[in-house]
Amino acid sequence: MQTRREMLAHSATVAGLLATAGLLPGTALAAWPQAAFDAKTMADAVKALGGGAPAESKEVSIIGPDIAENGAVVPVGCATTLAGVKKLLLLVEKNPSVLAAVFNLTDAVEPNVNARVKMGQSSNVYAVAIMGDGKVLYAQKEIKVTLGGCGG
Amino acid sequence: MADPMRIRAQAAGDKATVRVLMSHEMETGQRKDSAGKTIPAWFIQEVTATHNGKTVLTAEWGPSVAKNPFMQFNVKGAKAGDKIAINWVDNKGDKRTDEATVS
Numbered sequence: 001m002q003t004r005r006e007m008l009a010h011s012a013t014v015a016g017l018l019a020t021a022g023l024l025p026g027t028a029l030a031a032w033p034q035a036a037f038d039a040k041t042m043a044d045a046v047k048a049l050g051g052g053a054p055a056e057s058k059e060v061s062i063i064g065p066d067i068a069e070n071g072a073v074v075p076v077g078c079a080t081t082l083a084g085v086k087k088l089l090l091l092v093e094k095n096p097s098v099l100a101a102v103f104n105l106t107d108a109v110e111p112n113v114n115a116r117v118k119m120g121q122s123s124n125v126y127a128v129a130i131m132g133d134g135k136v137l138y139a140q141k142e143i144k145v146t147l148g149g150c151g152g
Numbered sequence: 153m154a155d156p157m158r159i160r161a162q163a164a165g166d167k168a169t170v171r172v173l174m175s176h177e178m179e180t181g182q183r184k185d186s187a188g189k190t191i192p193a194w195f196i197q198e199v200t201a202t203h204n205g206k207t208v209l210t211a212e213w214g215p216s217v218a219k220n221p222f223m224q225f226n227v228k229g230a231k232a233g234d235k236i237a238i239n240w241v242d243n244k245g246d247k248r249t250d251e252a253t254v255s
Binding site: 073075100101104105107109112115118 | 210
């Protein structure tokens, strides 16, 4: 027979364990697309966000260094000349979690964002634009990293 | 409570360039401490930017965004004196909002 107090203490321990294991998000963020961040390939990440098959496009550009000395801080920008962009994504192909960031754009901002990402090793970096009409366009660039930014 | 963000918003023509520097550890959940134990992931998950109270950009981030994240974007139609506010929430539920005036 388990008392209520014991049960409460027990469930608190379990919750604590889950939290430290990173299984339990601190808050229920319904909008955060867990599936997209768990994806291992660009196509899977795009699919999890509701996009179709990605196609390479010249109208999407990715800005970044050719060689990044420190993989912990790699400045990457993505931009497009097209109108009607819904989301801009930054992905690093060889990171444990491919998807780095999703930017949901509105009409009030230009489809041009910059951020800094971590890179575990030299790999391709993708800028993906998900358009309002469901089209998915991407650009890629290989960035060489001399010092990894993940793990260690 | 985390340290304040540094936000700079500069008007240029009919748009304003907003640069945000957040102060956050951004632990990936991949690293191990000296005792060989995995350091739990701790990163900013959601970022919201508002211009005079109207949401103009939201972002969802994963653990591969760099430590002390930097973000830059352009807000159309923003002019000097307008308010730009940035709000983030991390995976531990910690949050912070800071506001800047376009100059």
